[in-house]
Amino acid sequence: MKLIRHKISPSISKEWKCFVTAIYVIAFIGMNSSAVLAQGDAGQPGEFLRYGVNARALAMGRAFTAVTDNANAVHWNPGALYDIIRDGFSFSFMFSKLYESTNYNFAAFALPIELLVSDSRSGIGGELKNWNLGFGFLALSSDDFEVRNRDNQKTGETFSDTQSAIYFSLARSFVYKGHRFGIGANYKLLSHKLFGQNADVAAFDVGLKVQPNISWLGFGLALKNINSPDFGFASGGEDVIPFSARAGVAIHPRTGMKLLDGLLLSFDFMAVPPGERDREWFVGAEYDLSRVYNMVPIKLRLGVNSQEDLSFGLNLDLPNSTFLAKSNQLLPKLDWAYLSDGATSLGGLSERFSADFSYTPYTSERWYKRGLQKFSERKFLDAREDFRRSIEAKNPGLTSFPASSLLRLGDIEVQVSEDKLNALKSSLKYYEDGFSLDRPKLDSESELNYRSAINYVQALMQEKRYNDVVRYTSVDTSWLDEPGRTLADPDVICLRSWAHYHLQEYDNALWFSQKAGNILCDFLIGIIYLHQERYEEAREVFSNISQREDYALPEQIYVHPFRDGLILDDAQFLYAYAGYKLFSPDETMLDGRQLSELAQIQRYYPLSDINKFLQAEFRFERLVNMVYGSRSNSFEQYYQQYLSAIKEGFVSIPFLVSQTR
Numbered sequence: 001m002k003l004i005r006h007k008i009s010p011s012i013s014k015e016w017k018c019f020v021t022a023i024y025v026i027a028f029i030g031m032n033s034s035a036v037l038a039q040g041d042a043g044q045p046g047e048f049l050r051y052g053v054n055a056r057a058l059a060m061g062r063a064f065t066a067v068t069d070n071a072n073a074v075h076w077n078p079g080a081l082y083d084i085i086r087d088g089f090s091f092s093f094m095f096s097k098l099y100e101s102t103n104y105n106f107a108a109f110a111l112p113i114e115l116l117v118s119d120s121r122s123g124i125g126g127e128l129k130n131w132n133l134g135f136g137f138l139a140l141s142s143d144d145f146e147v148r149n150r151d152n153q154k155t156g157e158t159f160s161d162t163q164s165a166i167y168f169s170l171a172r173s174f175v176y177k178g179h180r181f182g183i184g185a186n187y188k189l190l191s192h193k194l195f196g197q198n199a200d201v202a203a204f205d206v207g208l209k210v211q212p213n214i215s216w217l218g219f220g221l222a223l224k225n226i227n228s229p230d231f232g233f234a235s236g237g238e239d240v241i242p243f244s245a246r247a248g249v250a251i252h253p254r255t256g257m258k259l260l261d262g263l264l265l266s267f268d269f270m271a272v273p274p275g276e277r278d279r280e281w282f283v284g285a286e287y288d289l290s291r292v293y294n295m296v297p298i299k300l301r302l303g304v305n306s307q308e309d310l311s312f313g314l315n316l317d318l319p320n321s322t323f324l325a326k327s328n329q330l331l332p333k334l335d336w337a338y339l340s341d342g343a344t345s346l347g348g349l350s351e352r353f354s355a356d357f358s359y360t361p362y363t364s365e366r367w368y369k370r371g372l373q374k375f376s377e378r379k380f381l382d383a384r385e386d387f388r389r390s391i392e393a394k395n396p397g398l399t400s401f402p403a404s405s406l407l408r409l410g411d412i413e414v415q416v417s418e419d420k421l422n423a424l425k426s427s428l429k430y431y432e433d434g435f436s437l438d439r440p441k442l443d444s445e446s447e448l449n450y451r452s453a454i455n456y457v458q459a460l461m462q463e464k465r466y467n468d469v470v471r472y473t474s475v476d477t478s479w480l481d482e483p484g485r486t487l488a489d490p491d492v493i494c495l496r497s498w499a500h501y502h503l504q505e506y507d508n509a510l511w512f513s514q515k516a517g518n519i520l521c522d523f524l525i526g527i528i529y530l531h532q533e534r535y536e537e538a539r540e541v542f543s544n545i546s547q548r549e550d551y552a553l554p555e556q557i558y559v560h561p562f563r564d565g566l567i568l569d570d571a572q573f574l575y576a577y578a579g580y581k582l583f584s585p586d587e588t589m590l591d592g593r594q595l596s597e598l599a600q601i602q603r604y605y606p607l608s609d610i611n612k613f614l615q616a617e618f619r620f621e622r623l624v625n626m627v628y629g630s631r632s633n634s635f636e637q638y639y640q641q642y643l644s645a646i647k648e649g650f651v652s653i654p655f656l657v658s659q660t661r
Contacts, residue, residue: 045231046190046203046241048140048163049224050274053094053106055354059313059337060284061303063266065248066209066220067284070356071108074136074169074186077222077248079207081132081171082182085112086389088360096352101142106354108136108167115361134169134184162193171207178381180211190241192231201229203241213381218250225274245272254429261429262291268305280306301337313337313352332357364393368401371408380412387412406434407452414455420558424459431456450489451556457495458559469499491554494521502647506531519545520553520560523567526574527646535581542575561646562609569601569608577639588633590626598623614638 054072057064064076071090073080084090090110098104114129141162171184186205191198203225210219224244231239248268253260268282284303289296299315317333332355339350371386387405410430417423431452460469473496497512501524510528513521522545529538545551551568553560562570576597583591598620601611614620622634 045239046163046225048104049138049165049190049241050244051104051140053138053354054092054356055094055313055335055337055352056286056301056315058339058352059301059303059311059335060266060286061282061305061308061311063248063268063282063284063303063305065222065246065268066218066250067248067264067266068220070358071110071134071136072356073171073184073207074108074110074134074167075106075138077207077209077220078134078169078171078184078186078205079182079209079222080220081110081134081169081184082173082180082209083211083385084110084132085114085360086392087358088112088115088362089358091357092354094352094354102140104140106136106138108134110134110169130172130174132171132173132184134167134171136167136169137164138167139164162191164191165189165203166191175381178213180381180385182209182211183207190229190231192239199231199239201231201241203227203229216252216254218252220248220250222246222248242274243272244270244274246270254426258292262288264288282306309340311337311339360393362389362393364390364401364405367393368405368408371405375408375412380416384409384412403434404449406430407449410434410455410459411448411452414558421462424455424462424558427455428459428463431459454491454495454556457492458557461495461499461559464502466499466502470496470503473499490516490518490521491557494518494524494554495557495559497521497524501528518554519548519551519567520557523561523571526571526578527643530574530578533581535578539575539578539582542571542578545571546575564607564609566605566608569605569610572597572601572605573610573614573642574639577635580635586631587636588626588631589629590623590635592627594635595623595627613642 052058052062052064053075054064057068057072057076060067064072066077068076068080069083070087071084071092073084089112091108093107094105096104111133113131113133117125117128139162141164166189168187168189169184171182173180173182175181184207186203186207188203188205189200190203191200193199204227206223206226208219208221212219222245224246225241226243228243229241231241246268248266251265253263255261264286266282266284266286270277270280270282273279282303282305285301287300289298289300297317299317301313301315303311313336315333315335335354335356337352339352367386367390371383371390374380374383374386387408390405391402393402407430410427413427413430414420414423434452435456457469457473460466460472473492493512493516497509497516498520500506500509500512506528510525513524513528522541526538526541526545529535529541546568553562553565553567576594579597580590580594581587583593598614601608601614602620605611614623619634619638622630622632626632626634
């Protein structure tokens with residue numbers, strides 16, 4: 001268990017600590033904000049702008065600043081328009097019939113300029129591809145108010161009260177130090193018509209959405225009415241719409257566990273509330289049932305905030321795998337929300353309905369090939385986005401490209417990470433999902449598919465799923481275009497031989513190691529000979545390794561028993577041990593020849609793991625004493641400690657040292 005702790009704790013130090021910290025911050029602010037007193041929404045100028053649009057947002061407690069990602073972004077956060085190319089043309093509307101003759105309606109349209117320009121990556125066309133446009137209309141109207149004279153008698157006339165906003169939005173995306181940013185702005189034309197009085201004013205919003213280089217985390221910021229516009233009517237008086245600032249966090253776990261990966265958590269905090277209100281908090285959750293049951297295209301939602309009671313809702317969005325796949329992108333996403341009694345200052349019906357449409361002419365193949373081009377240029381962040389779009393594409397022509405995109409996402413995880421072992425763990429979910437998809441074939445990039453296969457086997461090794469390694473490498477894989485390559489490739493055979501070794505199937509491990517013929521498997525042959533007490537043969541194997549001119553480990557294999565990447569010091573250590581077993585009739589004594597062989601490790605590999613192990617806790621001194629008459633079984637103990645580390649999957653000096661404490 002000590003080894004496991006040493007092995008896992010560094011890998012979770014970045015992403016899981018961020019996840020736990022984010023959850024803690026949400027819980028802390030939520031609990032400390034519970035003392036916020038509910039203040040009615042009504043009464044402030046421009047209040048209709050804050051009622052909230054879209055049933056999805058309302059069902060999630062209005063915690064939507066970091067979540068919104070389609071045409072609704074013109075209202076919630078214009079910075080979030082940066083990524084609408086995924087859906088293409090986006091249209092959203094909500095119609096709400098409230099009390100009496102009052103209606104609250106919203107419609108928005110978003111357009112990625114990339115759809116209107118060529119695939120040029122330079123010049124004006126290349127710049128325009130980074131920009132997106134949005135348009136929106138929001139109105140709260142009440143009709144048929146009766147006009148009465150001073151004697152409170154009806155005059156037969158009626159009037160209406162209409163407040164409206166027209167949105168013009170512009171957003172741009174950019175990358176900075178591996179993080180994706182979207183920044184956008186709204187120009188709003190606000191109008192208020194009341195009993196023959198008209199007032200018009202312009203307002204400005206600014207929004208920011210950030211997707212850091214941590215795939216499960218997102219941030220949003222929306223600054224509304226930053227110019228504090230005055231609605232002053234012709235009859236005089238002020239009617240100022242106050243400035244407000246709202247921040248949000250979105251958490252979408254990427255654990256590889258289906259039960260968790262369908263979850264979305266969101267949290268908003270009104271850092272600068274409009275007018276003289278207290279600060280407000282908003283919390284929402286969404287669960288995608290299709291992540292668990294592919295044929296259940298439903299999302300469940302729940303939300304609460306400091307001003308309102310519990311809200312909930314659901315969404316219907318047909319997945320690509322349905323019988324309507326070829327026309328699916330023309331079908332809307334349907335959203336429904338229920339707001340508990342008192343959960344809306346608008347009164348009237350507690351239900352809200354909305355629909356979102358999107359259409360893109362781009363196919364899964366198009367996104368994949370564009371991502372592949374960026375992948376070859378080592379623009380991994382941009383390539384990652386295109387591969388994800390290929391997976392999510394809702395138009396015809398899916399064939400094998402979503403599966404290929406999953407493999408490339410796994411490749412990127414490994415490619416960009418300095419900690420390859422941890423990256424293999426995080427990439428496993430991509431390889432397993434790609435392998436499980438029903439597809440006729442993969443793309444023709446056989447070299448990339450081969451690398452994916454190697455990474456997948458190593459990821460299984462990292463998780464100690466040795467039976468799965470044997471099972472997968474026992475048959476030709478459909479990932480490769482060349483039949484039989486998996487079984488013939490020395491690196492794959494080598495990984496399989498190590499899997500047999502960890503399963504204590506030594507005969508199989510020896511047979512496959514001899515077939516592989518690379519230095520990593522030659523080393524394993526020597527280990528197996530030691531298990532079988534074939535010390536002369538083991539000594540010959542380790543001697544040959546030490547004398548090889550080409551002693552580099554296979555470049556694409558990261559899961560090996562040498563944390564320092566050096567095999568020669570380990571071979572020298574085991575060469576000396578095999579000699580000890582051959583030439584020491586009394587195993588409590590050590591021959592001077594073996595001590596000399598061990599001393600070569602210190603001379604030629606002073607910074608190696610094995611030398612650090614021998615120098616720690618006076619181990620080498622104890623071996624010297626064995627030569628000069630001190631009877632001890634220290635060398636046998638050190639070999640057994642080394643062997644235990646090998647069986648755990650890798651040689652780790654902290655682990656070796658811990659065995660004697």
